Amino acid sequence: MEQLLAEDRYQVVCFDLEYTCGRNAYDQKVVVAQLCVRHHVLVYHYCLATRPCERFARFVSSPDYRFATVDTINYLKVLETSSMAC
Template sequence: MEFDMHQVETHVMEKDLSVVYTIDPCVVEDYINTEEHLLARDKYKVVSIDLQYVGGHPGIDQKVDVARLCVRYHVLIYHYCLATKPCDHFASFLNSPNDNVWGSTKKDSLVELTSAIIDPYYKNMKKDAKKNPASWHKAWMWRLDEAHLKFAAKNVYTCYEMHMRIVNMRECLLPIIDEGSSHQQRSGGKRHKKMIK
């Protein structure tokens, strides 16, 4: 696939994902600035992030191949290992404590959750993409083909969508007592602390 804008269909009729596939740090910076502007109005600043690693040992010498970010229907697929130069804004955005980040590490159960929580449309998302399982992981190191791009976009979007549904349910179920704590109990005007054993 070309480094450019792409459209990837979702389970919602006439609501495609707007996907930016790039290696250019200027494009990444522009995407992040746009999304930060959109998030500024939101009470819960939710960003879905998924990192595709190549080789190595987790936490020791693994390198990021592809980074995926999603806010609403906007997806960034940053082919990090092919980048022309590092993007400092990208690193600071990932390390920002102000965003609710929803990432995935257990890929096997993600498709099942997505199918059950969002829509059965995503049931075969992983199986349809992996035509040749032996070469699937190696392909992340090179320019992505259409199957990898669609899977990457849908994968990071479904993480975002599931987290937003959790946020929406939480707002419906939890009364706002105090913004600082959701575990306050009141009895006769006195507060009781819950003991943790």
């Protein structure tokens, strides 16, 4: 994704999350994070990870990129529960 974004003027990523079942903003966790740049899609199966991916977390937290999403309030709550920042 970083290589694809290096070619883009605005460096915008479409960011979509799917969650586990649970109480909203309390025990929901990220199951899948989907990042889209132009025609390319990266699907990160967060629930299958045995340990946090530092490079993925660094990418999501980077101020160098713009993330386009619709439901930011719920995303921020669930990301916080999953110990991720965006």
